[in-house]
Amino acid sequence: xxALKPAGAGVPARDLLFVTTPALWPAWPFLPxxxxxxxxxxxxxxxxxxxxxxxxxxxxxxxLTNLFALPPAVDELLAFPNEMFDTGEELLRAGWRVx
Numbered sequence: 001x002x003a004l005k006p007a008g009a010g011v012p013a014r015d016l017l018f019v020t021t022p023a024l025w026p027a028w029p030f031l032p033x034x035x036x037x038x039x040x041x042x043x044x045x046x047x048x049x050x051x052x053x054x055x056x057x058x059x060x061x062x063x064l065t066n067l068f069a070l071p072p073a074v075d076e077l078l079a080f081p082n083e084m085f086d087t088g089e090e091l092l093r094a095g096w097r098v099x
Contacts, residue, residue, distance in 0.1 A: 011092045018098045019060075019088035022048040032067050032099040033091075044096065045070070047077065060085040062096055 018024055018031060025031045029048040034041060044062035049055040053074055064081045071077050085091040 011089050012097070015092050015098045016088055019046060019091060022051050027067060030067060030070070033062055033096045034099040035095040035097070037095060043099070044083070046091070049074070049078070058084075060088050060091050062091060 022028055029052040031046040033044045033046055042064070043066040044064050045067060046061065047058055047063055049058040062083045063077060083094065085094065
């Protein structure tokens with residue numbers, strides 16, 4: 001059983017668990033995320049670059065694309081526009097949610 005970590009104010013514990021636990025991602029190495037603000041919807045993916053190819057630094061990054069528009073190569077994916085965060089909790093505080 002996986003215990004939910006305490007989440008900060010405004011951060012759903014379920015989303016924090018998923019963002020920080022790639023083993024739970026149904027489309028591993030990708031986790032689809034969405035940010036809905038002011039009638040807009042932004043799509044992104046969190047990518048387990050460390051788990052897939054040993055590249056650190058992307059654990060709390062949202063790559064601004066969706067699962068159906070992923071390029072075939074990792075270097076191409078990492079060149080996409082993205083939003084980098086220090087932690088999964090910070091990513092969620094920015095309004096991203098597991099889709």
